[in-house]
Amino acid sequence: MPITTLALHPPASVGVEWEVDKPLAPLTSIKIGGPADYFVTVSHPHQLLRLARWARTVELPYLILGGGSNVLISDAGVRGLVIHNRCRTVRIDPAPCSLFPLDERPFLFAESGALLAGAARTSINEGLAGLEWAVSVPGTVGGAVINNAGAHGGEVKESLWDVMLLDEADEVRIVQASELDHRYRHSNLKRGEIIQGGFGPVVLSANFRLGFGDGEALRAKAQGFLDHRRRTQPVEPSLGSTFTNPAGDYAGRLIDAAGLRGMQIGGIEVSRTHANFLINPGGVGSGRAADVLALMEMIQERVLRQFGIRLDAEIQRVGAWQ
Ligand SMILES: Cc1cc2nc3c(=O)[nH]c(=O)nc-3n(C[C@H](O)[C@H](O)[C@H](O)COP(=O)(O)OP(=O)(O)OC[C@H]3O[C@@H](n4cnc5c(N)ncnc54)[C@H](O)[C@@H]3O)c2cc1C
Structure with a gap:
């Protein structure tokens, strides 16, 4: 059963605004991602603490979203609660x-x-x-x-x-x-x-x-x-380095040497400025998470075939994937 069918709301004492089906793409640095079933922005650690504890009590899975600069949120979005952390003191x-x-x-x-x-x-x-x-x-x-x-x-x-x-x-x-x-x-x-x-x-x-x-x-x-x-580094929306550097080498150098600089799938492109960055030049509504993943898999396959090196993702994939 999708979690959205449950009638949930945190108690007033938590003091937060509760949103449903919240688009997450604008809250990520790559400007990609489907909606969160439930969404709350917290600006004080007490809210963060009370909300997480309440979510545990009602068994509503939560995900903390900081700057969204290291997460690839799936096109289908995130089931459960996304807590957007703006506790900034x-x-x-x-x-x-x-x-x-x-x-x-x-x-x-x-x-x-x-x-x-x-x-x-x-x-x-x-x-x-x-x-x-x-x-x-x-x-x-x-x-x-x-x-x-x-x-x-x-x-x-x-x-x-x-x-x-x-x-x-x-x-x-x-x-x-x-x-x-x-x-x-x-x-x-x-x-x-x-x-x-x-x-x-x-x-x-x-x-x-x-x-x-x-x-x-x-x-x-x-x-x-x-x-x-x-x-x-490129100025277009991205998640920074997509892969971690393998021991003694650089992921960007390997991707470049595999001839993948500028390669595109859908709206996503291997940056010409830094090949370990996958960019979404069109911003919100343009690239899809599925395209980022397809490009990542193509890069991993080509680098493995050409250099025998397996590139590991630095970014985390978040939410519902097929
Ligand atoms: C242009 C660009 C350049 C970058 N350059 C660098 C770089 O030089 N060095 C580097 O290390 N990284 C770099 N990154 C990646 C990114 O900035 C870092 O990984 C950053 O620390 C992620 O922080 P965030 O708040 O955006 O985390 P998010 O992407 O929001 O979340 C990352 C993970 O942390 C979890 N999380 C976040 N906050 C909390 C919390 N309070 N409690 C529990 N879990 C939490 C999330 O659930 C998720 O699993 C770059 C990214 C971009 C877009």
């Missing part, structure tokens, strides 16, 4: 003296729906070092923690201290970063290549441990990263 906290009597390096606290790039900018403006690499990475802090996002030689695991999450046993817990098994674009909170709604852990907030730096130097470094990205 970011602040610099001094280190608690009791914990760090001889070390005054501050923390950056961010709610999980805060934009990672915005958090990086806040830290730079305060003359704090450690997140400069993140000024050009789209998406939220929650998505970055899940994926161990990284760029320009930096990654989340280097400065993440701990996260607050709602675990699968319905407890709110502080988890040390070292417990998250962060590796290249991986954490033990990431739920695989194809995901449906479920009852998985929810990242509520994160603390990053930063160092002191020179404001001007930090700004110049961040600007260098932004300039590099403008030169080397």
Whole structure:
């Protein structure tokens, strides 16, 4: 039975607006994806927490959507509840003296729906070092923690201290970063290549441990990263890197060497600027998720045949797939 046939509504105490059959394409960076059966935007961690707990109680599977910059949502959309996370508070906290009597390096606290790039900018403006690499990475802090996002030689695991999450046993817990098994674009909170709604852990907030730096130097470094990205990455809607880099090589180089640059299926194209990016130049209503998947499969098949290397998806496929 489709979940939409159930008459569901969270209690008023959760304080959210409830939407039905909500189009998700505009909320993703590639501008693709069918509707969510149910949809809620949360702007405060208490709403996020109460909503996830309520969904568990009524057995309504949920999916957290951050910036939608690493998820390919199927054309059929997502069954269950999509929780759009816009909990965006970011602040610099001094280190608690009791914990760090001889070390005054501050923390950056961010709610999980805060934009990672915005958090990086806040830290730079305060003359704090450690997140400069993140000024050009789209998406939220929650998505970055899940994926161990990284760029320009930096990654989340280097400065993440701990996260607050709602675990699968319905407890709110502080988890040390070292417990998250962060590796290249991986954490033990990431739920695989194809995901449906479920009852998985929810990242509520994160603390990053930063160092002191020179404001001007930090700004110049961040600007260098932004300039590099403008030169080397497409501006059209995409999900960034489609595949992870295989050991000792680059997915983009292999796709290029396989002669696939500019290849198209439907409205989707292998970017001529960066071959690991699949772009949807027409935006909302143009490309389909099925075309992205077909192009991904063609790339995987050609690269495997030509170089004997299997490319693994970095992006996650979300929702109902045939
Ligand atoms: C142009 C472009 C460039 C990019 N460049 C980079 C790059 O340089 N480096 C890099 O690492 N990535 C890059 N990416 C990919 C993307 O920005 C990152 O993976 C980002 O961290 C995803 O965050 P998000 O909020 O968009 O996550 P989403 O795509 O919304 O979600 C990703 C996954 O995390 C889960 N999730 C999100 N928030 C939470 C939460 N609070 N609790 C539990 N689960 C949650 C979702 O359910 C989903 O499974 C790029 C993407 C684009 C479009």
